[in-house]
Amino acid sequence: MEAIVSRGGASGADRDGMELSRDGLLRWVGLRLGAGVLLGGVCGCSEPAPAPVRAGPAQHLLLVVVDTLRADHVGVLGAARDTTPQLDALAERGVVFSQAIAPSPWTRPSMGTLMTGRLPLALGLTDHNFRNPQTDGDVLPQSALTLAEVLGSADFATSGVVANINVEPVFGFDQGFADYVSVPAEMASDPAWRERNDWLRDTSSRVTTRARDWLADFAATNSVDDRAFLYVHYLDPHDPYTPAAKFDALFDADRSSGNPWAEDERLYDAEIRQIDAEVGRLLDGLDDAGIADDTLVVIVSDHGEEFGDHGGTRHGHSVYDELLRVPWIMAGPGVARERRRDQVGLIDVMPTVLDALDIAAPTGLRGTSQLALTPTTRATRSSVSAEHASAAVFSESAYVPLNALRAPPWKLIVDTETNAASLFNLARDPREHDDVAAHHPHVVQRLLERWRDERATSERNRLPSDATSTGLSSAQREQLEALGYIGDDHAR
Numbered sequence: 088m089e090a091i092v093s094r095g096g097a098s099g100a101d102r103d104g105m106e107l108s109r110d111g112l113l114r115w116v117g118l119r120l121g122a123g124v125l126l127g128g129v130c131g132c133s134e135p136a137p138a139p140v141r142a143g144p145a146q147h148l149l150l151v152v153v154d155t156l157r158a159d160h161v162g163v164l165g166a167a168r169d170t171t172p173q174l175d176a177l178a179e180r181g182v183v184f185s186q187a188i189a190p191s192p193w194t195r196p197s198m199g200t201l202m203t204g205r206l207p208l209a210l211g212l213t214d215h216n217f218r219n220p221q222t223d224g225d226v227l228p229q230s231a232l233t234l235a236e237v238l239g240s241a242d243f244a245t246s247g248v249v250a251n252i253n254v255e256p257v258f259g260f261d262q263g264f265a266d267y268v269s270v271p272a273e274m275a276s277d278p279a280w281r282e283r284n285d286w287l288r289d290t291s292s293r294v295t296t297r298a299r300d301w302l303a304d305f306a307a308t309n310s311v312d313d314r315a316f317l318y319v320h321y322l323d324p325h326d327p328y329t330p331a332a333k334f335d336a337l338f339d340a341d342r343s344s345g346n347p348w349a350e351d352e353r354l355y356d357a358e359i360r361q362i363d364a365e366v367g368r369l370l371d372g373l374d375d376a377g378i379a380d381d382t383l384v385v386i387v388s389d390h391g392e393e394f395g396d397h398g399g400t401r402h403g404h405s406v407y408d409e410l411l412r413v414p415w416i417m418a419g420p421g422v423a424r425e426r427r428r429d430q431v432g433l434i435d436v437m438p439t440v441l442d443a444l445d446i447a448a449p450t451g452l453r454g455t456s457q458l459a460l461t462p463t464t465r466a467t468r469s470s471v472s473a474e475h476a477s478a479a480v481f482s483e484s485a486y487v488p489l490n491a492l493r494a495p496p497w498k499l500i501v502d503t504e505t506n507a508a509s510l511f512n513l514a515r516d517p518r519e520h521d522d523v524a525a526h527h528p529h530v531v532q533r534l535l536e537r538w539r540d541e542r543a544t545s546e547r548n549r550l551p552s553d554a555t556s557t558g559l560s561s562a563q564r565e566q567l568e569a570l571g572y573i574g575d576d577h578a579r
């Protein structure tokens with residue numbers, strides 16, 4: 088029989104509620120045996136035992152951000168099309184959070200939270216002055232302690248390879264990285280790319296190649312005890328939806344839906360499939376570097392995308408779930424196989440990965456390690472403290488003055504200029520079409536108090552902004568324009 092070793096601090100018994108995709112063996116064991124217990128000869132069933140969960144901590148971290156990836160367009164999270172075979176395979180050997188919530192419906196504030204464990208308001212990431220970005224409100228302050236800084240201090244080799252201009256050094260996101268590659272900046276320096284003025288096609292294959300190059304260098308020049316943190320940020324499936332021909336040909340449009348954005352959605356799915364293949368190529372790079380078995384792989388997105396769900400398209404313009412629910416898939420040493428349906432947030436990613444790497448978390452993080460939660464603390468968090476938990480609050484001041492407080496089954500949406508509130512029961516109305524605020528005034532009042540508390544906490548802990556100003560290059564302005572961030576159409 089195979090040995091199953093649970094990670095210390097997150098015993099098998101703590102994993103009650105897990106759903107194993109293959110069979111119930113691990114759950115049976117998890118419910119009856121504690122951490123570090125070896126299994127031998129207890130199963131008379133004929134099905135093969137699942138592969139063992141490798142004991143943690145993980146030695147290396149690969150953090151993959153797939154921009155604009157809406158949760159329900161990921162296969163394992165219920166996609167209508169076969170969009171993500173690679174991500175699904177990763178999910179088979181790790182954990183999938185089906186209610187992972189972004190703190191913002193657009194890139195920069197959401198990535199600020201992911202990389203620091205703090206809410207956008209506490210980071211001061213609340214503005215969107217793309218034409219003339221200012222340090223106050225537009226840029227991740229240097230005083231923020233980032234995941235890369237924490238891991239760099241722990242002697243990790245650190246590298247970022249990014250394709251979204253919103254996480255470029257001009258916006259402060261290179262903090263802590265020894266190497267930081269902006270693929271758009273590389274393209275901008277290439278006359279052939281500039282000639283084509285085609286910033287947005289084919290960034291993904293170049294991102295993968297640059298990331299694999301770094302992994303190969305790491306493998307070639309470091310000793311077995313060295314540790315690596317690689318952050319890879321794909322821009323696709325961000326619009327414009329331009330899949331390569333072989334992926335474009337994979338899916339038919341759903342003409343029966345009557346949705347005028349059905350063709351956009353088809354192309355979006357084809358782009359997801361294309362990115363999924365790139366993620367597969369990236370994971371092969373871990374294998375080639377000889378560190379796949381020792382690496383914690385984390386896949387998330389920064390926000391979702393709308394296809395007419397509430398009458399709009401793209402992202403940034405609302406705080407409904409099509410823009411806030413994102414995939415969070417994680418596999419590697421110390422990570423049990425399970426499907427988690429309780430609410431978590433991108434704000435929990437930093438404490439969780441630090442936990443998995445056995446690195447002490449800095450003080451001031453608002454999120455919670457999801458490895459350490461017991462069923463009891465998890466239930467408490469879902470039923471009560473989720474209203475207060477950082478994962479439940481979202482700030483968005485880029486295009487609309489809306490905040491949301493998501494405390495299942497309730498979700499409160501507040502207009503921050505008028506304080507008008509809408510309330511949705513996510514259990515009965517997951518698409519958020521039926522505002523029931525008038526029927527539940529006490530719930531609204533309770534959640535409004537929580538919302539005010541959360542905002543006050545963020546304001547109180549707000550980091551000072553930097554004194555120096557920043558500026559965009561002409562190439563960066565061109566790319567922002569192509570992405571729709573500069574111009575008349577701000578419904579992105």
Ligand SMILES: [Zn+2]
Binds near residue numbers: 154195251389390
């Ligand atoms: Zn984004």
